[in-house]
Amino acid sequence: MKIAFYGSSLVSAYWNGAATYYRGLLRALAEKGYDITFYEPDVYDRQKNRDIDPPEWCKVVVYEGMIEALKDVAARAGEAEVVIKASGVGFEDDLLLDEVLRAAKPQALKIFWDVDAPATLGELRAAPDHPLRRALSKINLVLTYGGGDPVVDAYRAMGARDCIPIYNALDPQTHHPVARDVRFNADLGFLGNRLPDREARVEHFFLEPAAQLPNASFMLGGSGWHDKPMSANVNYIGHVSTRDHNAFNVTPRAVLNVSRDSMAENGFSPATRVFEAAGAGACLITDFWEGIELFLKPDEEVLVARDGKDVSDILAGLSADQAQLIGKRALNRVLADHTYASRAMTVDAIFRAHAARQMEAAE
Missing domain, CATH: 3.40.50.2000 (Glycogen Phosphorylase B;)
Structure with a gap:
């Protein structure tokens, strides 16, 4: 399956705490056969502070922090079977969500992946007309970086069809014992x-x-x-x-x-x-x-x-x-x-189960 993933940054951890999480999970999913493209905006000097090169296991598309560039990459959501918009992308998040959902194929699995659920839920509680809250009915699944039952219950109460935490984990290829320095x-x-x-x-x-x-x-x-x-x-x-x-x-x-x-x-x-x-x-x-x-x-x-x-x-x-x-x-x-390989097994099973339901609903 092709995944179009819209997030903050895969190649730079500069002011981007989600980078390790993205890298570990997406590498493990790529090893399971997923064809992944990661779309990230050129904002906050992240591209000037890259700490990895674009990896072989994921295509990285960097777009300018401009509305037209955002719309261009959002339109490419229509090429994927799984479309993921993460929280905290850092440039016109609400517009990006709207454009991605508009471009996605009807049978595509549409996911909001929240890497800061407490902050996001705080925004939603403070603004009943928040664009994300209005969009939850169009989204098949919310995945979260953490949170347990309090976060799951809160998302469901706000209209999410389903919410599942996918916790952080270890990528042994990048984080492992080394000599002291x-x-x-x-x-x-x-x-x-x-x-x-x-x-x-x-x-x-x-x-x-x-x-x-x-x-x-x-x-x-x-x-x-x-x-x-x-x-x-x-x-x-x-x-x-x-x-x-x-x-x-x-x-x-x-x-x-x-x-x-x-x-x-x-x-x-x-x-x-x-x-x-x-x-x-x-x-x-x-x-x-x-x-x-x-x-x-x-x-x-x-x-x-x-x-x-x-x-x-x-x-x-x-x-x-x-x-x-x-x-x-x-x-x-x-x-x-607690490795990303084990987390990816869970995510893969979730994707396949929800994608099958989405295909049935679209027929």
Whole structure:
């Protein structure tokens, strides 16, 4: 089957947290025989900050951030059996959704893939006449990056025919154990861009413990933190290319995951960083969110902190040997249960079941 996928970017992870998710899932689907074209706009300097070349397993079409260019690529939805519009494309999302749905063949499977369901649902609740809400009746299926029952129930209540979470996972070809790198030496590392709905939690779970443990070393990676007040034992290194993520994850004694406010509130939303860190064999400390035990076993495969004091206490009592053992267990768990190959099996079954129903309805 041909897939036309309209998303933020496949070739650039610059201000684009969904890149790893897209790459892992689409590569695995391509290995199952899908013919995929990914359409992405040239916005936010992403094309100037590519971290991979267009892959062999997916055709990438980059279009200018102009209305006519958008309409041109949207018209190509008519060539596919599966048409996917993702959330957060970054240029005229509402118009793109309308144009893609208009161009899609009647028998095509039409999917909205939400990579930030809490934010999207917040918009829909605030605007009953939101274009996406009006379009749900034309969409066969909503897939989400995470969210569990709260997100599924909310989408169905707003008119979605069906909603299924497809969780993040590990791509062992890109995230795996590597040698430690002295550039990333630290007791605790955190990698994440500065975002309004995560900043206070980063202060609480990372910067406050750093101030409380002056003899420990902390490393902060990600964009936007340059003017943020922080203690002298925090080494801010700015943007970290995806090619260095494995080394960043495996070098510190432990690495930290901090969820955005909305993700933590909804639960069942493991960030890509969780699986990237586990895939490198890192010892991961994460803030608490509902459902984490479905992915990693607390105290054995991941360490869970409910506040900044927990982070300080965990780090103060964590030996290098303990950290290494936790990281090894996490790696074994995600390789066994949480790879994109296994997620793709689920997506493939969903596509085939829904496509068959759509064909029957169109006859």
